[in-house]
Amino acid sequence: MDTSVGPTAEVDSKQSLAFNTLTFENRLRQPSEFAEIAVEIRRDIIRSLVRAGSGHSGGPLGSSDIFAVLYFGGIMRYNPSDMHWNGRDRFVLSAGHMAPVLYSTLANAGCFPKEELGTLRKFGTRLQGHPGRDMHLPGIETSSGSLGQGISIAVGMAISDKLIDRNDHCVFTLTGDGELQEGSVWEAAMAASNFKLDNFCWLIDNNDCQIDGRVPDVMNVYPIAEKCTAFGFDTFVADGHDYADIMRAFDRFRENHVNKVGKPTAIVFRTYMGHGVSYMNDKFEWHGKPPTKDQAIAALEELAGNE
Amino acid sequence: MELLGSKPTRHGFGEGLVTLGERYENVVVLGGDITGSVMTQLFKDKFPDRFFSIGVAEQNATTIAAGLALSGKIPFFASYGAFCALRNADQLRISVCYNDVNVKIGGGHSGISVGPDGATHQVLEEIAYLRTLPHMTMLVPADFEEARKATIAMGEMIGPAYIRFGRSPVPLFTTSETPFAIGKAHVIKDGNDVALIACGALVWESLLAADDLAKSGINARVINAPSIKPFDFNTVTQAARECGCIVTAEEHQVHAGLGGAVAECTAKNAPVPIEFVGVKDSFGGSGEPEELMEKFGLTWKEIAAAARVAMKRRDKGSSGVRSIVEP
Ligand SMILES: [Mg+2]
Numbered sequence: 167m168d169t170s171v172g173p174t175a176e177v178d179s180k181q182s183l184a185f186n187t188l189t190f191e192n193r194l195r196q197p198s199e200f201a202e203i204a205v206e207i208r209r210d211i212i213r214s215l216v217r218a219g220s221g222h223s224g225g226p227l228g229s230s231d232i233f234a235v236l237y238f239g240g241i242m243r244y245n246p247s248d249m250h251w252n253g254r255d256r257f258v259l260s261a262g263h264m265a266p267v268l269y270s271t272l273a274n275a276g277c278f279p280k281e282e283l284g285t286l287r288k289f290g291t292r293l294q295g296h297p298g299r300d301m302h303l304p305g306i307e308t309s310s311g312s313l314g315q316g317i318s319i320a321v322g323m324a325i326s327d328k329l330i331d332r333n334d335h336c337v338f339t340l341t342g343d344g345e346l347q348e349g350s351v352w353e354a355a356m357a358a359s360n361f362k363l364d365n366f367c368w369l370i371d372n373n374d375c376q377i378d379g380r381v382p383d384v385m386n387v388y389p390i391a392e393k394c395t396a397f398g399f400d401t402f403v404a405d406g407h408d409y410a411d412i413m414r415a416f417d418r419f420r421e422n423h424v425n426k427v428g429k430p431t432a433i434v435f436r437t438y439m440g441h442g443v444s445y446m447n448d449k450f451e452w453h454g455k456p457p458t459k460d461q462a463i464a465a466l467e468e469l470a471g472n473e
Numbered sequence: 474m475e476l477l478g479s480k481p482t483r484h485g486f487g488e489g490l491v492t493l494g495e496r497y498e499n500v501v502v503l504g505g506d507i508t509g510s511v512m513t514q515l516f517k518d519k520f521p522d523r524f525f526s527i528g529v530a531e532q533n534a535t536t537i538a539a540g541l542a543l544s545g546k547i548p549f550f551a552s553y554g555a556f557c558a559l560r561n562a563d564q565l566r567i568s569v570c571y572n573d574v575n576v577k578i579g580g581g582h583s584g585i586s587v588g589p590d591g592a593t594h595q596v597l598e599e600i601a602y603l604r605t606l607p608h609m610t611m612l613v614p615a616d617f618e619e620a621r622k623a624t625i626a627m628g629e630m631i632g633p634a635y636i637r638f639g640r641s642p643v644p645l646f647t648t649s650e651t652p653f654a655i656g657k658a659h660v661i662k663d664g665n666d667v668a669l670i671a672c673g674a675l676v677w678e679s680l681l682a683a684d685d686l687a688k689s690g691i692n693a694r695v696i697n698a699p700s701i702k703p704f705d706f707n708t709v710t711q712a713a714r715e716c717g718c719i720v721t722a723e724e725h726q727v728h729a730g731l732g733g734a735v736a737e738c739t740a741k742n743a744p745v746p747i748e749f750v751g752v753k754d755s756f757g758g759s760g761e762p763e764e765l766m767e768k769f770g771l772t773w774k775e776i777a778a779a780a781r782v783a784m785k786r787r788d789k790g791s792s793g794v795r796s797i798v799e800p
Contacts (some may be wrong), residue, residue, distance in 0.1 A: 247704075299572045308543055312567045315536045319568055322540020322548075325525060330501065330546065350564075353533035361525070 171251045180470040183213055183462060185283055189276040194240040195463025197409035204234040204276065204283035210283050212469070216462035218287040219428045223413060224439035224452035226267035230436055232340075233271040235412045238368075241420075242338065246276040249304035251386065254368070255324050255335055256307050258318025261342040261349075261371065262296035263454075269293050272305040310414035314348030317341055317368065321354050324366040324430075336423055340369040344376030346387040352397065358430040363445050366430040368399065369418045371406070373439040391434045399432035406435030442469060474661055474680055478645040480617035482638035482673075484756055486579050487512025488625025492551060494520045500628060501541060503527050503534045505552035510640070511581040513551050531556045535564035535576070542574035547628060551579030554637060560597035569633045570606045577627050578635045583613075584724030585757040586641045586674060587763040595757035601729035603635050604702045610634035610655060611702040613723075613731070616645045617674035619699060622653040630655060635672065639724075641762045644677040658705035660712075664692035667780045668712035668719045672698050672731050672772075673723035675750070681773035684719075693780060704734050706742065713743035718783035720748045722776050724766075727751035746786035748779035 179186055186366050207230045208427070215221050236242055245251040249272075252304070259268050266286065273280045278292075284289035294304040296311025307323075310316040320339035327335040345351060358366050370390060380386045387393075394401040400422055404415040419431040439453065440446025443465040457465055475736070486750055493500045494516050504526040508514045517524040527534040538548040550557060558580050569576045578601060587595045603611045612627060612634065614620035620638050627634035652659060658670070662683050669679040676697045683693040693717055696708060713719060719739065721732035732749040739745055752769050766772055 291483070308539070308572045310564050311566060314532075315539075315564055315568045317542035318533050318536030318564075319543065321533075322537035322542075323544050324540075325537065326541050326544035326546055330523070330541075331544075350530075350536070353530040354536070356530070357527060357537065358531055360528075385500040 185280040214283040214286040215456035255469040258320040258339040262311030277304040314350040318354040375439040394432035406437035482620035485617040485620025493628040503550040511551040535561040539568035553582035554580030554596035586762040591759040592756040611670040656703040658698040660706040662695040664694040668716040671722040682776035710742040718787035722750040
């Protein structure tokens with residue numbers, strides 16, 4: 167347990183494997199304010215994965231900056247103490263294996279105690295290896311993990327909001343880039359455009375990695391942005407580690423939504439798998455494994471220095 | 474039970490949907506390009522604002538339905554069973570059943586009575602798959618009226634559900650008064666010599682088989698089992714105990730469908746000889762429905778013959794004394 171006291175306590179708690187109680191508000195921020203939040207999200211990913219002893223490190227770490235802006239930059243409307251609130255925007259993690267970043271984000275938003283992150287993948291946990299709706303973890307809108315399905319679910323939610331309930335809610339969904347190899351992703355894209363879902367925002371974590379290697383070596387999915395555009399999306403490419411750029415992309419989506427442009431939005435985030443932990447950076451080998459205890463401590467130290 | 478006419482079960486689905494649309498504002502329908510054939514056109518004409526054409530994309534339609542259900546809607550998606558039970562098998566498993574959401578699927582063109590379209594469109598395997606899915610409700614109505622009732626019932630229950638219906642007209646013999654409930658099988662003709670347990674179009678054939686058996690002094694019990702899941706263990710176990718032998722009949726592979734459900738139930742509760750009438754490990758083909766039902770052995774004649782075999786096995790006092798029979 168993290169019980170250290172005294173002048174070094176602050177530093178110790180940042181590097182410690184123990185979870186803290188720090189949470190963050192969802193509000194408009196300057197780009198420079200997100201680094202601190204993203205570091206905390208990454209630390210909690212490391213802390214939960216090292217306890218789990220299995221799970222995906224690379225994608226969650228690589229997308230932490232996007233999650234920091236989406237959940238803590240006033241982009242998405244939600245109420246951390248009532249994640250069933252009817253007025254909420256929805257987020258669907260289509261790339262279900264990236265669950266650790268969503269869990270860590272939700273815990274840092276105060277949706278559930280951070281300590282629970284320590285139960286990731288363990289027997290009886292609400293933090294299933296891939297999100298399970300049956301566990302009723304606040305903020306998990308749907309089960310996901312069979313790739314290509316979450317985006318279709320998100321399209322269904324967006325149809326419900328825009329065409330049936332006719333409200334102003336938005337639906338965000340995140341897919342990986344390897345996930346684009348699933349044909350049903352493009353069925354969903356076709357439908358989002360067909361129904362003119364300008365309340366629909368598709369985030370693509372383009373880290374160019376998947377389990378077997380670099381994406382084009384497994385099955386080429388490029389050019390991604392051009393494909394999205396051809397499918398009828400208003401498409402933006404953004405640096406997924408540059409907070410100002412991430413904010414700009416989300417702002418463009420907001421404008422599309424407010425102006426009812428009649429088109430869905432796609433944002434291709436260029437990211438590095440494992441970003442924030444140098445020994446993992448841009449290495450597809452880190453797609454599907456957790457750090458050892460020593461590796462985790464090294465990662466936490468590095469993250470503490472980067473804050 | 475008397476013959477009241479002839480009508481396709483898909484018409485019952487289409488009419489039931491319209492009733493649901495009138496009763497519930499949040500019932501919505503997704504089309505898969507064959508809306509005339511699976512009768513969702515009726516709903517579309519009446520409630521155009523609640524109808525969404527998804528095109529020929531059954532995986533997407535199934536998952537979009539899950540998203541709609543997660544947003545408080547009651548979505549129905551209908552296509553041919555080959556495509557909305559099996560092509561989308563993983564979407565049903567994860568997005569619908571694991572999520573345990575209110576998605577309702579109407580599967581048409583079931584069985585070989587589809588006729589000329591041939592094997593690709595004659596689904597014969599989906600009962601087996603769907604009844605293994607946790608949370609799934611799986612219904613196989615016997616005629617138009619039961620299909621109408623089953624459709625309304627699945628719309629009014631909470632959770633994933635699937636209804637299987639066919640293309641061609643089939644005998645109509647139930648009325649609005651005939652009882653129907655999810656989870657229930659009904660004895661529609663009493664008897665204690667052999668139990669004929671059937672679903673879909675083979676319920677009427679079982680009644681014809683019972684008539685034929687009666688001529689030889691055999692008093693068959695006929696059970697209509699439209700609720701494959703949840704399954705009526707009581708009615709089936711009681712039939713096994715009181716009749717001592719069973720014939721199952723379905724327009725589906727003999728493996729793992731209604732026959733499988735009956736065998737699992739009786740093996741546990743009242744082991745008795747069972748004969749299985751169904752398609753024996755083969756694909757269908759083109760032809761007129763009657764020709765195909767004859768070719769694949771799905772008429773009252775096979776059911777009556779199977780009843781005699783089942784009784785003989787029972788009377789020998791052991792279900793295991795004959796030589797091994799493969800499907
Ligand atoms: Mg990737």
